[in-house]
Amino acid sequence: MSQEQRRMAVLSAIVEDYVQTSEPVGSKALLDRHQLNVSAATVRNDMAALEDEGLIAAPHTSAGRIPTDAGYRLFVDRLAAVRPMSKGERAAITDYLEGSDDLDVVLDRTVRLLSTLTRQVAVVQYPSLTRSTVKHIELVPMSETRLMVVVIMGSGRVEQRIVPIGIDYMTADGAAALASARARINAATRDRRLADALASLATLHDEDSGTEDALTAGVLASIEEALAEERATKVTLAGTANLARSSSDFPMTLEPVLDVLEQHVVLLRLLSAGATQDVSGITVRIGSENPVSGLQSTSLITSGYGAGDEQVGAVGVLGPTRMDYPATMAQVRAVAAYLSRIVDA
Known part of the structure; x- marks a missing residue:
């Protein structure tokens, strides 16, 4: 040696x-x-x-x-590799996270599981709409003058809007026209990123005389509003109480750390920016490497998740620098990988 x-x-x-x-x-x-x-x-x-x-x-x-x-x-x-989790640990993750198609429930379970596994604060970023693709657009008549537009993302997110219409789609002829319009709209948007889907819809709106202007305009407005409201700034977290267990690791007080945890925009920036992930897909920021002064007595371990090669969000844990890095990195990576399978389903 x-x-x-x-x-x-x-x-x-x-x-x-x-x-x-x-x-x-x-x-x-x-x-x-x-x-x-x-x-x-x-x-x-x-x-x-x-x-x-x-x-x-x-x-x-x-x-x-x-x-x-x-x-x-x-x-x-110098860690040679992120150590793999045991078969039992992986099975526990699968058993806890599966069984729900509701994105809010899945992400809530994700942070609760990760905070329990790591005994740290767990945080997950909601999938970003700007990086999501359109899976399907459903058009549902609500009345003679109103129609619900439901946009289903590849990430599992669902956005819906009520739009005014000029045709009664609840009649037999209206239902046939709506079915035809639905097919054309989905052909123009399916599996496209939202920005590309908007461009295709705009072309359809200009060139397709067979689809009611109010309908394509309503779908366009629905997606544009969804983008404007971009919920990627939304994060959810669990396990804040775990910080009290490690209070001796913080030189003065937990207050600066707790203050940051209440600022979801700051957490989002920490999750989505910073150091480049290593070959294992993990980012580790330690102490003074964290750009937020209130977190310079902590470490943040994150990993992206997404559909296919498309990263749509990030998941991670935050705790004191005195942390079991090999185990925590493995747990974050495993949970992120499973979350990717869910949003890619």
């Missing part, structure tokens, strides 16, 4: 022990708990070198050391 490999092993041991015990780790504890196969003097020298590099630090006058943000970052970067 080279000197660099040995020091990485010492750093990993310090991270693992500190995450488990929340106590600063000394050289004797490392030798007692880990098969490092080196002398106490070598471990002390390696710890001194790691401290000089800013990877570990001594809190106050303690003889032990704790990882710094840089130490956690190196530890995460």
